[in-house]
Amino acid sequence: EPLTQGATGQGQAVLFRDKVSKIPVCVCKIINLAATDKLNRYYVKQEAEFFKKDIFSKLNLGYHIVDYFNSEQVGDELFIYLKYCNKGTLLQRIEASLDNRQPFTEDSIWYVLITAMHAIRKLHANNIIHRDIKPANIFFDGEDGDLKLADFGLMKIISQNQKQSSTHVGTLGYLAPEIGVKSYGKEVDIFSLGVTIYQMVTGEVPINQNYKFDKAPPELRQLLKQMLQKEPENRITTEQFFKQETVLKWITYLEQLYNMEHVKKEMQEF
Incomplete structure (x- = not known):
């Protein structure tokens, strides 16, 4: 279930928590492609496609790369789901x-x-x-x-x-x-x-x-x-x-x- 919402450099980010434990588990980056210039639109779509490639796996890229769950495009909005890192940047x-x-x-x-x-x-x-x-x-x-x-x-x-x-x-x-x-x-x-x-x-x-x-x-x-x-x-x-x-x-x-x-x-x- 959604917990909080905030802004990122390229759009919005929504934090989701587990319904049972109430522990934050996932961050969804939401990018409005129609409101993004051509170059940045290319880069955010590239990131979403990169995560879907076989090359992006724990086997290939190891433990110290952020965990990826899924990505999807609905209309003009691109959604990228990543594991929530609970200790900040x-x-x-x-x-x-x-x-x-x-x-x-x-x-x-x-x-x-x-x-x-x-x-x-x-x-x-x-x-x-x-x-x-x-x-x-x-x-x-x-x-x-x-x-x-x-x-x-x-x-x-x-x-x-x-x-x-x-x-x-x-x-x-x-x-x-x-x-x-x-x-x-x-x-x-x-x-x-x-x-x-x-x-x-x-x-x-x-x-x-x-x-x-x-x-x-x-x-x-x-x-x-x-x-x-x-x-x-x-x-x-x-x-x-x-x-x-x-x-x-x-x-x-x-x-x-x-x-x-x-x-x-x-x-x-x-």
Whole structure:
């Protein structure tokens, strides 16, 4: 049964709860296609169609991707049903951190970095570029607050031979420098996640990409520098990331604090 309704960037969102338990279980994104411009209409329909593809499954994309239930179009309205993530977004946590002047703990930053990088690794293994990695698209769900990557409206499925895209899409501040300048590949997601982690550390998103790493702990600082390289070929890849001794050490440590089961299990596939 419907519980609450609110606005999204592209339309309305309705939260539904289980009739028996009264626990919120599903969010329905409602987009009025007739009131949406041609480009955004293409992207929202692309997201709905993407969720219906065989490629979108827990088997392929793993645990840290948002759960999808269904999508349908009725007249001019498009409905996309997704699992409700009950612990909010990373953006909300960043805003709370700034309001309360309470910095993120180092282990919480590493948790977001490792699990988000793992989600990106699964996407890239299936030739999918997300193209809009940012705090507003990173959710937390369940008793353990498991990270879930969401919003695939701007994603791009590339062929084995193509490897590149040239469309200027994404969110200002999180865009890799090559977007809008030349063709680009999967490396743009690494850069955007780097900006996201930088924002967790500093509370800032430098529009001029003038990053200062002095606030980051030494181990994190080194990885951030590798993720935020201006030239895409110099950025660390997901494969290289998960071979880093520092990352492996933190995965072992985080098992005591967070649900790292799926990261460790799915790492064996690569």
